[in-house]
Amino acid sequence: MLISEKEIEVRYAETDQMGVVYHANYLVWLELGRTKLIEDLGFRYADMEKEGIISPVLDINISYKYPVRYGEKAYVKTWIDYYDGLRSTYGYEIYNDKDQLVVEAKSQHVCVKKDSFRPVSVRKYFPEWHEAYERAKNKEKLEDDN
Amino acid sequence: MLISEKEIEVRYAETDQMGVVYHANYLVWLELGRTKLIEDLGFRYADMEKEGIISPVLDINISYKYPVRYGEKAYVKTWIDYYDGLRSTYGYEIYNDKDQLVVEAKSQHVCVKKDSFRPVSVRKYFPEWHEAYERAKNKEKLEDDN
Amino acid sequence: MLISEKEIEVRYAETDQMGVVYHANYLVWLELGRTKLIEDLGFRYADMEKEGIISPVLDINISYKYPVRYGEKAYVKTWIDYYDGLRSTYGYEIYNDKDQLVVEAKSQHVCVKKDSFRPVSVRKYFPEWHEAYERAKNKEKLEDDN
Amino acid sequence: MLISEKEIEVRYAETDQMGVVYHANYLVWLELGRTKLIEDLGFRYADMEKEGIISPVLDINISYKYPVRYGEKAYVKTWIDYYDGLRSTYGYEIYNDKDQLVVEAKSQHVCVKKDSFRPVSVRKYFPEWHEAYERAKNKEKLEDDN
Numbered sequence: 001m002l003i004s005e006k007e008i009e010v011r012y013a014e015t016d017q018m019g020v021v022y023h024a025n026y027l028v029w030l031e032l033g034r035t036k037l038i039e040d041l042g043f044r045y046a047d048m049e050k051e052g053i054i055s056p057v058l059d060i061n062i063s064y065k066y067p068v069r070y071g072e073k074a075y076v077k078t079w080i081d082y083y084d085g086l087r088s089t090y091g092y093e094i095y096n097d098k099d100q101l102v103v104e105a106k107s108q109h110v111c112v113k114k115d116s117f118r119p120v121s122v123r124k125y126f127p128e129w130h131e132a133y134e135r136a137k138n139k140e141k142l143e144d145d146n
Numbered sequence: 147m148l149i150s151e152k153e154i155e156v157r158y159a160e161t162d163q164m165g166v167v168y169h170a171n172y173l174v175w176l177e178l179g180r181t182k183l184i185e186d187l188g189f190r191y192a193d194m195e196k197e198g199i200i201s202p203v204l205d206i207n208i209s210y211k212y213p214v215r216y217g218e219k220a221y222v223k224t225w226i227d228y229y230d231g232l233r234s235t236y237g238y239e240i241y242n243d244k245d246q247l248v249v250e251a252k253s254q255h256v257c258v259k260k261d262s263f264r265p266v267s268v269r270k271y272f273p274e275w276h277e278a279y280e281r282a283k284n285k286e287k288l289e290d291d292n
Numbered sequence: 293m294l295i296s297e298k299e300i301e302v303r304y305a306e307t308d309q310m311g312v313v314y315h316a317n318y319l320v321w322l323e324l325g326r327t328k329l330i331e332d333l334g335f336r337y338a339d340m341e342k343e344g345i346i347s348p349v350l351d352i353n354i355s356y357k358y359p360v361r362y363g364e365k366a367y368v369k370t371w372i373d374y375y376d377g378l379r380s381t382y383g384y385e386i387y388n389d390k391d392q393l394v395v396e397a398k399s400q401h402v403c404v405k406k407d408s409f410r411p412v413s414v415r416k417y418f419p420e421w422h423e424a425y426e427r428a429k430n431k432e433k434l435e436d437d438n
Numbered sequence: 439m440l441i442s443e444k445e446i447e448v449r450y451a452e453t454d455q456m457g458v459v460y461h462a463n464y465l466v467w468l469e470l471g472r473t474k475l476i477e478d479l480g481f482r483y484a485d486m487e488k489e490g491i492i493s494p495v496l497d498i499n500i501s502y503k504y505p506v507r508y509g510e511k512a513y514v515k516t517w518i519d520y521y522d523g524l525r526s527t528y529g530y531e532i533y534n535d536k537d538q539l540v541v542e543a544k545s546q547h548v549c550v551k552k553d554s555f556r557p558v559s560v561r562k563y564f565p566e567w568h569e570a571y572e573r574a575k576n577k578e579k580l581e582d583d584n
Contacts, residue, residue, distance in 0.1 A: 013316060013466040015309035017195070017362060018260065022305055023203045027170035028451040046509030049163070057169045059209040064202065067263060070309060071484030114164065117213060158327075159320040159460055163453040163508060170451060174305040192363030216455060217338030309487075310552065315495045316465035341455070348502065349461045355497040359555060406456065409505060
């Protein structure tokens with residue numbers, strides 16, 4: 001299964017007065033995980049936006065298992081949980097440097113035109129991305145079958 | 147049903163290059179909604195922390211229906227969706243100034259000691275909060291029964 | 293002298309593990325101060341951007357006198373320190389709810405076209421803004437003369 | 439002269455609707471630059487805080503020369519501009535991946551006790567840090583003399 005891994009250095013700015021990373025900041029880390037996955041597939045999200053297409057978040061489910069602190073490192077594991085040519089769901093697990101699972105999450109995305117926010121088909125607009133996403137998805141299925 | 151309402155003035159800093167509010171920033175707005183609900187019940191979250199108790203987030207589910215833009219206002223409606231003396235789940239709806247539902251969310255919280263992150267009973271540590279939460283919850287139930 | 297005042301409710305998200313507001317977040321408050329000043333002059337910055345003109349920051353000088361904490365309120369006082377039809381310098385003082393001066397700052401801005409980042413003359417593009425800024429500036433000078 | 443260099447990958451979350459990095463976020467990058475400098479000297483800022491000492495910012499001067507965009511990389515160069523055993527001033531230059539100077543800044547810091555915010559002498563509390571800072575400073579002076 002294609003699982004990308006992104007190392008995160010906790011920033012002081014990301015902490016709050018609980019002395020741990022502020023919960024909303026993990027959503028930024030999830031984004032860094034997605035960016036890395038897309039890079040591992042050979043693409044750059046910035047290039048998609050240059051074509052006038054953006055990929056907003058439809059929904060996010062996130063569970064916080066364990067706090068992460070300044071001075072630690074974190075590792076975001078990201079994979080394609082679902083993809084149908086239009087919508088993508090990414091799965092995530094974040095680990096701390098003691099290899100403890102600290103966050104689990106899923107996020108659903110769609111591609112839309114930047115000027116109108118109207119949905120577009122990835123299959124049609126970005127056929128090479130589509131193929132890469134299909135491959136990453138099937139690869140996962142094959143492994144699940146074994 | 148007790149539903150608190152918090153008006154939000156969109157900050158420029160909250161936008162991203164999509165030209166809309168960055169998705170993680172809505173979690174900050176949810177927090178402002180919770181803070182307002184607690185105030186409407188006659189308490190201040192800052193006072194709880196002065197007692198060495200903090201209330202971290204266990205999980206969040208959030209759906210993005212419609213983008214919000216700089217120059218607009220937003221309104222966070224917050225209520226107690228579930229409360230059992232230990233865990234609280236808050237429900238949220240965010241509306242824009244055209245009264246469109248832009249975000250729906252739920253977040254689950256527990257109270258813990260700041261130094262150890264060990265869970266504590268709200269019922270035991272903050273009996274007045276407990277009663278207020280029970281009342282807000284029952285009030286809702288009564289209305290549901292009618 | 294025209295001095296706008298903007299009340300700020302400290303957000304939990306704005307704190308860091310020092311237990312005080314994270315220093316970069318005051319720059320966001322300065323922006324809220326500018327926005328309020330522009331509103332007090334009868335305009336909206338969002339309207340300027342709708343014309344394809346943006347007003348980036350050229351430089352900021354900021355001094356931190358006293359920490360601000362969650363649960364407190366802050367008040368941003370903002371005025372036009374300098375304006376010549378092209379560049380604007382804003383002055384700021386932030387006070388806490390005990391009326392202590394907590395931050396002093398100045399920021400310099402210019403207006404540019406959003407697509408090219410080429411400077412434009414406020415006098416030419418927004419003559420009504422220009423007149424309002426001149427009046428606010430002269431008003432200050434007159435008072436200084438007395 | 440000891441100049442540390444920290445590579446920054448621009449985060450989508452750091453952009454605003456101007457389509458460039460939001461100006462306050464560069465202060466976070468400066469902090470990453472300081473952290474790197476301290477690491478290059480053989481220390482960790484997180485360890486200082488474990489001793490109950492924090493190092494808040496007294497003031498910052500920052501000039502924005504050129505916008506940085508998502509998809510680009512940035513490089514923060516950081517050095518000790520001044521140090522007297524009590525106060526430290528750091529100097530910074532940020533470059534984009536075309537080697538253009540995009541930001542220049544200085545920030546002044548002091549060390550204080552976390553519980554009281556009373557200043558403490560680095561020389562006294564952290565003699566090894568003090569020596570390393572003196573060496574880095576003198577190294578710079580020697581080079582200036584030549």
